[in-house]
Amino acid sequence: MKTTRRSFIQKTALLTGVFSLGFDWFDSKASTGAIQQMNPVLDANRFNAYLAIENTGKVILYSPNPEIGQGIKTAFPIVVAEELDVDWKQVEVRQAHLDTQLFERQLTGGSGALKHSWDRLRKAGATARHMLVQAAAQQWSVDPSTCKTSKGFVIGPNKGQKLAYGALVDAAAKLPVPAEVAYKSRAEYQLIGSFVKGVDNHRVLTGKPQYGLDTQRPGMVIAQIVRPAAFGATLTSFDASEVKKMPGIIDVVSFKNKVAVVGKSTWEVMQARKKLVCNYSDTSNLESDSTHQKWFDEGMKTDKVKVERKDGDFHAAIAKAAKVIEATYECPFLSHSPMEPMNFFADVKPGSVLLVGPTQVPQSAQKAVATLLGVPENTVQVELTKMGGGFGRRLNNDYALEAAELSSIIKMPVKVMWTREDDMTGGIYRPAVRYHFKAGLNEKGEMIAFYLRGVGLNAGNSTRQDNFPVGAIDNVLIESYNYNSAITTGPWRAPITNFLASAEQSFLDEVAVAAGKDPVQMRLDWLQRVKTNPVGKITYEPDRFIEVIKQVAEKAKWGKKGPNVHQGFSVYFSHLSYVAQVAEAKIVDGEPKVTHVTAVTDCGEVINRSGAENQVIGGIIDGYGHAMFGKLSFDKGVPQQKNFDTYKLIRGNEIPTVEAHFVNNGIAPTGLGEPALPPTGGAVANALYAATKKRLYKQPFAGLDNANL
Amino acid sequence: MESIELLINRKKVKVEVDPNTPLLWVLRDHLSLLGTKYGCGIAQCGACTVWIDGEPMRSCVLPVSTVGKSSVTTIEGLNEKAEHPVQVAWDELDVPQCGYCQAGQIMTAAALLKKNPKPSHDDIVAGMSGNICRCGTYHRIHKAVKRAAEIASVSNSTKKK
Ligand code: FES
Ligand code: FES
Numbered sequence: 001m002k003t004t005r006r007s008f009i010q011k012t013a014l015l016t017g018v019f020s021l022g023f024d025w026f027d028s029k030a031s032t033g034a035i036q037q038m039n040p041v042l043d044a045n046r047f048n049a050y051l052a053i054e055n056t057g058k059v060i061l062y063s064p065n066p067e068i069g070q071g072i073k074t075a076f077p078i079v080v081a082e083e084l085d086v087d088w089k090q091v092e093v094r095q096a097h098l099d100t101q102l103f104e105r106q107l108t109g110g111s112g113a114l115k116h117s118w119d120r121l122r123k124a125g126a127t128a129r130h131m132l133v134q135a136a137a138q139q140w141s142v143d144p145s146t147c148k149t150s151k152g153f154v155i156g157p158n159k160g161q162k163l164a165y166g167a168l169v170d171a172a173a174k175l176p177v178p179a180e181v182a183y184k185s186r187a188e189y190q191l192i193g194s195f196v197k198g199v200d201n202h203r204v205l206t207g208k209p210q211y212g213l214d215t216q217r218p219g220m221v222i223a224q225i226v227r228p229a230a231f232g233a234t235l236t237s238f239d240a241s242e243v244k245k246m247p248g249i250i251d252v253v254s255f256k257n258k259v260a261v262v263g264k265s266t267w268e269v270m271q272a273r274k275k276l277v278c279n280y281s282d283t284s285n286l287e288s289d290s291t292h293q294k295w296f297d298e299g300m301k302t303d304k305v306k307v308e309r310k311d312g313d314f315h316a317a318i319a320k321a322a323k324v325i326e327a328t329y330e331c332p333f334l335s336h337s338p339m340e341p342m343n344f345f346a347d348v349k350p351g352s353v354l355l356v357g358p359t360q361v362p363q364s365a366q367k368a369v370a371t372l373l374g375v376p377e378n379t380v381q382v383e384l385t386k387m388g389g390g391f392g393r394r395l396n397n398d399y400a401l402e403a404a405e406l407s408s409i410i411k412m413p414v415k416v417m418w419t420r421e422d423d424m425t426g427g428i429y430r431p432a433v434r435y436h437f438k439a440g441l442n443e444k445g446e447m448i449a450f451y452l453r454g455v456g457l458n459a460g461n462s463t464r465q466d467n468f469p470v471g472a473i474d475n476v477l478i479e480s481y482n483y484n485s486a487i488t489t490g491p492w493r494a495p496i497t498n499f500l501a502s503a504e505q506s507f508l509d510e511v512a513v514a515a516g517k518d519p520v521q522m523r524l525d526w527l528q529r530v531k532t533n534p535v536g537k538i539t540y541e542p543d544r545f546i547e548v549i550k551q552v553a554e555k556a557k558w559g560k561k562g563p564n565v566h567q568g569f570s571v572y573f574s575h576l577s578y579v580a581q582v583a584e585a586k587i588v589d590g591e592p593k594v595t596h597v598t599a600v601t602d603c604g605e606v607i608n609r610s611g612a613e614n615q616v617i618g619g620i621i622d623g624y625g626h627a628m629f630g631k632l633s634f635d636k637g638v639p640q641q642k643n644f645d646t647y648k649l650i651r652g653n654e655i656p657t658v659e660a661h662f663v664n665n666g667i668a669p670t671g672l673g674e675p676a677l678p679p680t681g682g683a684v685a686n687a688l689y690a691a692t693k694k695r696l697y698k699q700p701f702a703g704l705d706n707a708n709l
Numbered sequence: 710m711e712s713i714e715l716l717i718n719r720k721k722v723k724v725e726v727d728p729n730t731p732l733l734w735v736l737r738d739h740l741s742l743l744g745t746k747y748g749c750g751i752a753q754c755g756a757c758t759v760w761i762d763g764e765p766m767r768s769c770v771l772p773v774s775t776v777g778k779s780s781v782t783t784i785e786g787l788n789e790k791a792e793h794p795v796q797v798a799w800d801e802l803d804v805p806q807c808g809y810c811q812a813g814q815i816m817t818a819a820a821l822l823k824k825n826p827k828p829s830h831d832d833i834v835a836g837m838s839g840n841i842c843r844c845g846t847y848h849r850i851h852k853a854v855k856r857a858a859e860i861a862s863v864s865n866s867t868k869k870k
Contacts, residue, residue: 068807197803204808205796207744207784211809214743222738247710247727267727267734339748339756339809339843388746388809389843420749610803614846618806621845644753644841652847653838 051080051124053132057152057166059086062096066360067200068338068390070673071611074199076121078607082191083125083184085149086165093199098362098382118605118668126181128172135171136163186605186666193664195610200386212358212385213417215345220413221250223262223406224269226276227426230637232486234281235259246272253409260406266417286637287486292457295483296330296434299455305479309465311536312475317449321440325514329437329503331699333457333632334430335639335647336492340388341423346403347413348373353380354413355404358387360394368397369404391622392491396428424647425639429632430492431459433499437507440475445515447526449475454500456482458489462496468545468573469508471538472526486637493622494674497574498681499699502627505570505682510695519569519686520553540573547663548580548600555661556582556598566592568686570679575671577603578663581620583656583683585691592691594624594684598659599676604667616660616676623680625650628702713773717742718786728774733757735773736783744784744812748841755840758813759783765820784812787819794864795819798857806844814840818854827858 052060061080067073077093129149136154137144146157152165203210228235238259240252248268253260259276263269318324344357346369353375359365362382370377387394403416418426433456440449450473454462465478492498512519527549530542549571552558558567564586571580584596597620606612629648633640641647660676685696711728714721717740724739731750736742736759748756750769757769760782787793791800795818805811814837821828821836828836833854842850 071806195803197800198805198808200808201800201803201805202791204805204811205784205791205799205815206787206789207742207812209741209743211746213747216741216743265726265730265734265738267730267738271727337843339746339754339807339841341747387807389807391843420747420751614803614806614844614849617848618845621847625845643751644749645751649841649843650845651838651841652850653834655845655847658848 051084051128053128053165053169055166055169057090057164059084059091059152059165061091061093063093064096066358066362066384066387066394067095068358068360068387068394070615071198071608074196075607075611076117077199078191078196079118079121080125082189083122084129085125085151085184087151088191088196090152095384095386097384098366122183123181126183127178130178130181131172131175132165132168134175135168136161139163139168139171193606193609196608197610210386211340211388212345212356213340213343213388213415215343215356215385215415217345217347217356217413220345220415221262221264221410222266222269223260223403223414223416224273224419224422225402225406225416226259226261226273226278227422228257228278228280229425230280230283230286231427231488231634232286232637233283235278236281237279239277242275242277243272246275248272250412251410252276253406255405255409258402260402260416262406262410262412262414270419283636283638288635288637289633292432292485292634295457296455299481299483300328300434300436300453302481305453305481306461307477308461308463308480309470309476309478309536311470311473314449314451314475314477317475318438318440318451321449322443323441323445323514325437325439325441325507325511327437327507327510327695327697328434329499329506329697330434331430331432331499331502332630333432333487333489333634334492334626334630335424335632335641336389336391336393336428336430337424337644337647337649338387338389338391338393341420342393342399342418342426343416344400344403345413345415346400346407348404348407348411351379353404354383355380355400356383356385357400357403358385358390358394359397359400360387360390360392361397365397365400368401372401372405373408391493392495393428396490398428420644421642424632424642427488428490429487430498431462431489432457433459433462433496435462435500435503437504439507439511439514441511441515445517447473447511447515449473451477452504453479453481456480457485458482458487459496462500464497464500464574466537466539468530468538468540469523469526471530471534471536471540471542474535476535487634493619494574494677497572497678498623498626501570501572501574501678502623502681502685502699505572505679506685506689506695506697509568509570509682509686509689518559520549520558523549523571540578544578544602544663545571545573547665548578548602551661551663552580552582552598552600555600555659556584558582566687566690568683568688568690570681570683570686572675572679572682574675574678575673577601577670577672577675579616579675579679581679581683583680583687585684585687587691592688594656594687596657596659597624597680597683598661599679600661600663601672601676602663602665602667603672603675604665604669606662606664607669612662612672613660615672617658619674619676620658620660620680621650621655623677624656624684625654627681627684627699628654629700631700711774713776715773715776715781716778717781718783719780724773726773729772731769732759732771732773732776732781733768736768742783742785746809746812748810748813753841754810754813755817756810756813758816758840760816760820763820763823765817782816784816787815793819794857794860795822795853797860798853802849802853802856804846804849804853806842806846810840810842810844811846814842814850818850818857821854822858822861826861828854830855
């Protein structure tokens, strides 16, 4: 008899005894509800299996979402393991590769993964547990409701009735899948909300290859790509004759305004590319910082704006105001600069394309490469690697496309590697934005009119028009204006709000001072108003806002730290989570210094205490570091910072201490990769104002003249 | 091209490379020791930190020809089972986020503790400030160095007994 692959798998399964559930978790598209008895390691995709229990008791979980350091690969399985009720030590987590048949939303971005999958994850675990209990109950001829589970065992009502999940897998696999299952109550949680260490720690600590840049495949060559130094420049000609004479160089090819140098090793390619002579179109009129300032000035005056929101009549109200406060804020372009620079491996062969590398959006990589090469999507296979950070940069697959295009030209498996300089000067930045705010107060110091105009460079709508304090103010006008710049931009951790929040929270502090109000109480008063009588449409829940504000005021001892500690308050809602922060500044040797940040976060249920703390503290350090130091400037289209010697990232001797508290109210979990960042710039600016009485209007704060624009 | 002999993680190896090639690329491209990371290539970030005769060095700017007979230790040679006190502390406090900078952080921390087994908080902050972590894991790094010092002192005193 011929041994087909399937029968081989079945036989293996009979030998090894594996119970595998293939159903609706992670929003599986396959409609099965069927149970397969097989070895998921051999053919997970075919049978749609993400959760497998071996008869040894080992539990294997596949994590479909790309891991960029946000902890998803640990957080997802925690939820399944909790409901399944197994010992965490018996769980092994594996990264699933791209499979559009099986998974939906196989991406990382927008802090949306947990929110999306919470119910599906719980259902996966609870369903398997339910079936294991049924199997045990049948074996003991007892009522299943008299059985319970504990750490991978089913325990029956009578003495000695205890069976390991591993011993029940064969019987459980033959039972029907229940349509509905009960979840654990919060009080029963043992794993959710505890401190769980990263599942990849051992690999990281021992230096195991796992990142995109670590990819090595048989026959693979290395390439680096020379792109125009200036945004807006066109490659007119190039001379690679010297390059080709260099040792280790295999080929030099050009496509889409770029020249690729292909060689045997990284160093040889790095050396050879220095000999490349490229000629470009005239660059004298390309964008400089001064161009951007001119555009911002114009954008503030133009009447061609897009009205993003209008409540009441702002102009009439401001005309009647007893007091008017106005301020302008500005931020520069920023590079994402994840520690692992962009890179991708591609092997384009007739009939099949293999892509391996770091991407937050593997499915769009697959689609885009299929379109680019004119091949069917199902012939493009994407393997996910661990990512050395992303911060939004890897939502854009430009570098994966480059690799695929190059491989199709040179007909070799190739790893395209960006140097740090390529990465920093290669585009897709956080857009530069300028904001203008205006507030009108009545005699009682109440804000009756609120105005915001955002002018962005490739920023789209640079406002978030339905966010607090909108909803609390009778007369609101919010406008945006966008310039198309040759400098490419993209989402950067907490897109738009990463600076909008900073500007707005600084401005509201200025309003509070002008109104003679406490900044914390002012927000609480507004939120009371929203609760009883909101103005227009709002997207946030005032009670959750109120709770984080109250808690942060208490934890940070708001207003009670004595004359030498200068506090700044900020609160922001983004990615469906609420974060309030109090920053503290002290005068050290005559200079103001931010020493501490207290944060209270409402992200609903905290899945992993360790991962959650990491995201909040990391987000605050990220927000603080970039607010203080981050700047990418331009001269005739050329980025002026090329590496970490001139583009300053925050270091360990420059950080404030951070306290991260969580409301942890049991509401379905929401995003955490981004929401801690937006409030930080404002809290810091307000603390520095309290210490120095100087407002900071322009980022980066350090080493700049920060007088009003 | 030159044939160069190296002593890496207590093993002798031979490579055929341009003698100017930085040690980092010899490790990664020629020896497939991929744990040592590239972050900047200009001695700014510390991701590429290895030991040369026990001293932490930035392998991205170290021509392989200058290594000579010195013994090179990379993250792979620190302790395969992750039982070095620094690795233990790093796991216990769950330091890594994306993890990419951590090989360099760990090699720097372990070298620091060899020189200064009981570092003060300021010693730790100063000793670690040459290594960038884009994910911002600095607080846990500082705590973990302190914790590693404790673990090492306990295991040393039990060894003595
Ligand atoms: S890669 Fe060597 S210091 Fe950054
Ligand atoms: S853990 Fe990501 S760069 Fe340090």
